[in-house]
Amino acid sequence: MNQLNSICVFCGSSDSVHADYLLAARQMGAELAKNNIRLIYGGGKTGLMGAVAEGVIEKGGEAIGVIIPSMNTEALAQEGLTRMEVEPTMHARKAQMHELADGFIALPGGFGTLDELFETLTWKQIGEHSKPVGLLDVRGYYQPMLRMIEHFDKEGFIFSEHLKGILHDADSTALLEAMGNHSHSEESVKRWMRQE
Secondary structure, eight states: OOOOSEEEEEOOOOSSSOHHHHHHHHHHHHHHHHTTOEEEEOOBOSHHHHHHHHHHHHTTOOEEEEEOGGGOSTTTBOSSOSEEEEOSSHHHHHHHHHHHOSEEEEOSOOHHHHHHHHHHHHHHHTTSOOOOEEEEOGGGTTHHHHHHHHHHHHTTSSOHHHHHTEEEESSHHHHHHHHHHOOOOHHHHHHHHHHO
């Protein structure tokens, strides 16, 4: 059983998305607060970023934003967080989010979300962390990507354990439960690092 006191959420900041995505993000935030899990996220108030933070805040949970100076503006930064940390660069921002989190969940998003997700998966692959990684697969958003990762496995570019280690569910409660029960494959790390 993983002790999940805090979860880092990666997600999109666009407002021009289907309402189901925004609703799911708000529900994810509410579910984190209900389970006394602190939200770690990019500090924004737009799109899914704002929705997940609002879901936490509305239920009285803790939310920590980690942002860079150029985004720490009235138009972009969420108000009412437990605290906002300002890091000088995107690299420092991501490192701090990783440091603060016991696990990671990617909600639907674009380039930035996938950048953060794949960096997290890569670090897990090489043994930099053993924290659970999940996808909130709203409207089947991540199905094309999961098929691509299955192709990685089939073609020999990853091990099957790497694919199995990506937890995914459309329901936030079920995803959090799976993350709490997930066990990291240390053997796959050892095999991968010997192979390299």
